[in-house]
Amino acid sequence: MELLTPEVGLIFWMLIAFLLVFFILAKFAWPFIMKSVDERRDFIDRSVATAREANEKLAGIKEEGEKILKKAHEEELRILKTTEEAGAKLIKEAKTKAGAEADKLIAEARTAIEKEKEKAVKEIHNQVAALSIEIAEKILRRNLENRDAQRELADKLITEAKN
Amino acid sequence: MKHIKYILFAIALLTPLSTTLANEAEGKTEKISPKDIIFEHVLDAYSWHIFTAGGHHISLPLPIIVKGQNGWAVFSSSKLAHGAAYNGFFLSPETGKVVEEINGKEIRPLDLSLTKNACSILLVCILLSALFISLANSYRKDPYAGRKGFAGAMEMLFLFIYDDLIKPCVGKDYKKFAPYLLTVFFFIFFNNLLGLFPLFPGGANVTGNIAVTLVLALITFTITNVFGTKEYWKEIFWPDVPAWLKVPLPIMPLIEFIGIFTKPFALMMRLFANMLSGHMIVLVLVTLIFIFTSLMGAIAGSGVAVVSVLFSLFMLMLDVLVSFIQAYVFTMLSSIFIGMARVEPHLSKH
Numbered sequence: 138m139e140l141l142t143p144e145v146g147l148i149f150w151m152l153i154a155f156l157l158v159f160f161i162l163a164k165f166a167w168p169f170i171m172k173s174v175d176e177r178r179d180f181i182d183r184s185v186a187t188a189r190e191a192n193e194k195l196a197g198i199k200e201e202g203e204k205i206l207k208k209a210h211e212e213e214l215r216i217l218k219t220t221e222e223a224g225a226k227l228i229k230e231a232k233t234k235a236g237a238e239a240d241k242l243i244a245e246a247r248t249a250i251e252k253e254k255e256k257a258v259k260e261i262h263n264q265v266a267a268l269s270i271e272i273a274e275k276i277l278r279r280n281l282e283n284r285d286a287q288r289e290l291a292d293k294l295i296t297e298a299k300n
Numbered sequence: 301m302k303h304i305k306y307i308l309f310a311i312a313l314l315t316p317l318s319t320t321l322a323n324e325a326e327g328k329t330e331k332i333s334p335k336d337i338i339f340e341h342v343l344d345a346y347s348w349h350i351f352t353a354g355g356h357h358i359s360l361p362l363p364i365i366v367k368g369q370n371g372w373a374v375f376s377s378s379k380l381a382h383g384a385a386y387n388g389f390f391l392s393p394e395t396g397k398v399v400e401e402i403n404g405k406e407i408r409p410l411d412l413s414l415t416k417n418a419c420s421i422l423l424v425c426i427l428l429s430a431l432f433i434s435l436a437n438s439y440r441k442d443p444y445a446g447r448k449g450f451a452g453a454m455e456m457l458f459l460f461i462y463d464d465l466i467k468p469c470v471g472k473d474y475k476k477f478a479p480y481l482l483t484v485f486f487f488i489f490f491n492n493l494l495g496l497f498p499l500f501p502g503g504a505n506v507t508g509n510i511a512v513t514l515v516l517a518l519i520t521f522t523i524t525n526v527f528g529t530k531e532y533w534k535e536i537f538w539p540d541v542p543a544w545l546k547v548p549l550p551i552m553p554l555i556e557f558i559g560i561f562t563k564p565f566a567l568m569m570r571l572f573a574n575m576l577s578g579h580m581i582v583l584v585l586v587t588l589i590f591i592f593t594s595l596m597g598a599i600a601g602s603g604v605a606v607v608s609v610l611f612s613l614f615m616l617m618l619d620v621l622v623s624f625i626q627a628y629v630f631t632m633l634s635s636i637f638i639g640m641a642r643v644e645p646h647l648s649k650h
Contacts, residue, residue: 139343139395140576143511146365146411147344150418151515155487158425163479166432170458171478173443180444 268298332594334587341583342505342576345416346377346391346398350500360500362419364389368400368409377413417512420504424490432486461485461631469635470642477638480523484516485631492575492623496616507626508576510568517568520634525560528641535643536560567633574626578619585612 272294348360361378366389379386380398392399392406398413399406414422435451447455466481467474491506506512536556538546545552585608593601 139339141510143509143514144344144411144415146413147415147417147509147511148515149412150414151421151512154418154421154425155483155515155519158428158487159480159483161429162432162483166429166436167479167482169436169439170432171462171475173439174455174459174462177443 265298272298332587332590334584334591337587337590338580338583341503342508342579343396344505344509345396346380346413348416348419348500348504362414362416364398364411364413366398366409366411366413369402416504417506417509420491420494420501420506421512423501424487424494424506428483428486428490457486457489458482461628465628465632466635469632470639473642477523477527477635480519481631481635481638484520484634485627488516488571488630489623489627492627493620495575495579496619496623505576505579507571508574508579510572513568513572516571516630517564520567520637521561521564523634524564524637524641527638529643531643531645532641563633563637567630567637570633571626571630574622578615578622582612582615582619585615 276291276294346364347362350358350360352358361376361381363374364377364380365372365374367373368387368389370388373387373389375386380389380391383390383393388400389398389409390400391397397408398411399408401407431454435454438445438447438451446452461482462478466478470477470481488507491512494502495505495507497503536559537553539552539556541552588608589601589605592604
């Protein structure tokens with residue numbers, strides 16, 4: 138049963154050698170390798186996260202740009218519409234204003250014509266009156282000479298007046 | 301498919317070689333003892349056998365360090381070759397260990413010899429230190445560089461153990477225990493692989509030696525219990541089971557208490573038995589050639605050699621896999637035991 142009985146000498150050397158190699162590696166090898174490997178993993182994880190974030194941000198920016206573009210387009214349409222409306226309104230206003238002015242002018246002209254007409258009629262009246270008085274005077278003067286002649290004259294005068 | 305012809309060529313080369321060796325062995329000794337051959341390869345030794353040429357053993361003598369009745373003695377193992385005695389020390393004919401004779405009885409002195417296994421362990425330790433310190437230095441220079449070749453393979457193994465085994469098994473304070481667990485993994489793995497290599501610096505059955513696995517299991521046992529939390533000890537001596545299982549007869553506490561020792565014991569036996577059996581199967585398959593040659597002659601031996609070499613090849617391939625698996629399993633179980641000893645009190649009782 139030599140196989141199953143551990144030798145003191147080998148236990149001794151094994152213990153010394155193993156503990157020695159353990160302390161050497163634990164001091165000079167494993168910490169650095171562990172640290173590097175962990176750091177590298179963190180670095181890769183971080184890089185992936187950053188790249189993903191950047192991608193997301195880029196997509197966001199693109200979307201935002203599109204939104205801004207859309208908004209600008211809408212604004213443009215709105216401004217165009219309002220300008221058109223304002224123009225139409227202005228034209229309409231101008232038209233109504235001009236119409237009113239014209240009406241006013243026409244009305245004024247009409248009153249002026251009416252006034253002139255009245256004045257003229259009045260003048261005619263006055264002239265007719267004056268003529269009538271003159272005729273009457275002349276008639277009165279002839280009357281004194283000849284009755285027939287007076288009548289003839291009166292007729293003649295009336296005809297004249299009629300004309 | 302083109303590789304197959306190379307494999308067949310290698311077998312064709314090896315077959316006559318092994319039969320010649322077998323014939324030679326047949327000529328030398330009347331009877332081959334497979335048990336002796338196998339045990340000679342599997343057990344520890346005072347000298348490191350390199351090869352045998354023309355019936356002459358060429359081996360590297362190793363220092364023998366013993367403390368007998370007359371104090372310490374350090375000398376080369378070549379002094380004890382062929383049954384010779386030195387300073388009253390000689391190799392026992394039965395056990396092959398260094399003994400001294402006191403009052404007509406063979407007594408084992410305190411034997412701290414640098415044996416074949418001890419030298420193999422030291423070799424692996426030097427290899428590991430050099431390898432991982434240089435790897436750490438390359439990490440210190442540029443941690444983000446991609447690693448190629450051998451360093452890349454080591455990094456892959458490192459990440460496999462560190463990320464996928466230690467982190468989930470140990471739990472939140474994995475950083476504290478990772479150095480030990482990583483050392484254990486690479487120590488076992490390198491020793492296993494070196495043990496499979498049949499030529500000189502390899503071939504020592506280190507992890508298939510119970511003293512080695514005993515020390516490894518003992519260290520895991522110590523770490524587990526020294527760093528065990530209050531909850532861990534509470535679960536051993538006052539587990540969360542119906543009261544009649546605890547008083548008056550402490551059935552569960554007893555089982556849990558025994559469990560403290562069975563866990564590292566299983567750890568020790570598993571690695572030891574797996575690696576030992578791997579070595580033994582390969583040796584048995586190779587020894588079959590010699591047995592058949594001595595029993596039925598060279599022709600039968602050659603026939604068996606083809607099959608044996610094929611099987612040995614298969615077994616060695618399997619052993620490479622087993623080398624990794626056993627190192628992995630030992631590390632995983634150590635991680636789990638440590639992780640289990642780091643339990644926190646359960647927040648809610650069901």
